[in-house]
Amino acid sequence: MNTLDPTVWENRRTTRLFSEENKTIPDEDLKYLATVINNIPSQCSIKSHFWLYLGQSEEDMNIRKWMADNIYWMPDDRDESENPRRETMLGIIQAPAILTCVRTSSPWANPETGKSADDHEQLADRSEGFFAGAILATLLNMGYKVATFGCTAGASALGRENRLAIYDEYTRVIKEKHSNELQEMIDKFPGPSGNWKDIQFFPGVTQCFGAESIDETVEWNGKYDTWTEPGGKEYNFVNGIKTRTPVDTCVGF
Numbered sequence: 116m117n118t119l120d121p122t123v124w125e126n127r128r129t130t131r132l133f134s135e136e137n138k139t140i141p142d143e144d145l146k147y148l149a150t151v152i153n154n155i156p157s158q159c160s161i162k163s164h165f166w167l168y169l170g171q172s173e174e175d176m177n178i179r180k181w182m183a184d185n186i187y188w189m190p191d192d193r194d195e196s197e198n199p200r201r202e203t204m205l206g207i208i209q210a211p212a213i214l215t216c217v218r219t220s221s222p223w224a225n226p227e228t229g230k231s232a233d234d235h236e237q238l239a240d241r242s243e244g245f246f247a248g249a250i251l252a253t254l255l256n257m258g259y260k261v262a263t264f265g266c267t268a269g270a271s272a273l274g275r276e277n278r279l280a281i282y283d284e285y286t287r288v289i290k291e292k293h294s295n296e297l298q299e300m301i302d303k304f305p306g307p308s309g310n311w312k313d314i315q316f317f318p319g320v321t322q323c324f325g326a327e328s329i330d331e332t333v334e335w336n337g338k339y340d341t342w343t344e345p346g347g348k349e350y351n352f353v354n355g356i357k358t359r360t361p362v363d364t365c366v367g368f
Contacts, residue, residue, distance in 0.1 A: 123255050130260040131205065131354045132342070134327035138171055138211035144257060148214070148250070155249045162224035163239035164319060165300065166246065167289065170212045178288060180344065182215070183208040185281050186318050188269035201269070205342055205352035206262035206323025214250055216243055216319030217289060223301060223309030247320040254324050262323040270318065286316040331355040 145168065152166050169175040187204040207213060222235055230238070247263065254261045271278045290297065290311060297311050335355030342350050 127255060127261075128332075128356050130210075130262045130323070130325075130328040130330055131352060132328065132330035132340075133206065133210045133260065133323075133325040134329050137326045139326075140170060140212045140324075147257075148253065151249065151253050152214075152246065155246050157242040157245065158238040159227045159230075160224075161222045161227055161230075161235065161238055161242070162304075163222045163235065164216050164218045164243055164246070165223075166250070167215050167217050167293070168212065169215065174292070176208075178292070179208045179213065181288070182285075182318070183350070184269075186267050186270045186285070187264055187321065188272075189266050190268070190272050200339070200351055202339065203350040203352050204262075204264040204266050204321075204323075205350055206264065207321060208344060208350070209342060210262065210323035211325035213321050213323045215321040216247065218243065218317040218319045219309070220315040220317070221309065221313075223311070223314055224304040225309070243319050247322065250322050254322060259324040259326060260328040263320065264323065265320045267318045282315060282317055285318060289316055334358060 148168075157163075169179050183203055183205075187207040188201045189204075191200040191202060218239065222239075225235075227234075227238075247265075251261055251263055270281045294311075301309055301311065331354045333355055335353055335357055339351035340354035342352060344350065
């Protein structure tokens with residue numbers, strides 16, 4: 116077998132704070148990641164999501180800040196005030212780069228048109244998990260520090276009307292920025308294809324990554340740290356290691 120380094124996984128943790136100095140993601144790394152993502156298996160070959168790369172450009176950072184402010188945060192259950200503290204998934208805005216899963220309201224490429232809406236939703240959940248795991252493994256083996264976040268409660272925390280408005284804006288921004296690439300994706304599918312005009316987007320799992328971390332490596336003490344973005348806004352975040360479930364999760368080895 117190939118010689119693999121188990122410490123890549125044994126020492127894995129969710130990076131809470133990335134280096135503010137080393138933010139460069141080489142072009143060759145991005146090309147390799149695109150190759151990996153384009154060849155990950157999806158359930159029944161149905162395409163119900165895609166992965167969006169956001170780096171350090173001004174436009175990308177504006178989108179990332181909006182995502183951190185509106186989607187990727189959790190209300191602090193311990194705070195019973197009318198406006199409770201927020202735990203922001205800080206890597207969304209602070210990491211050198213992110214790969215974020217954009218879920219679609221219906222499949223945009225669908226060779227299994229006979230399946231029910233429930234079938235499609237279950238298959239979409241499974242496919243997102245396939246991709247998230249493969250991307251995490253790839254990034255770790257490329258030597259990157261990684262934070263994997265599926266915490267999108269911020270979109271729903273302020274009520275249904277606010278959630279629908281956030282999803283509408285999320286959809287508009289991505290379609291406006293990537294309309295040509297999205298059209299190319301649909302045009303390449305040889306069978307029944309989707310229509311981006313009728314498909315809404317929803318946020319999914321996001322992989323935040325960079326070359327170096329500067330976060331705490333001790334167990335989190337329950338108190339938030341604060342990070343201040345260049346515009347002066349403060350974000351509360353967890354800085355430290357959350358306790359892993361203390362059991363193995365494999366049998367028969």
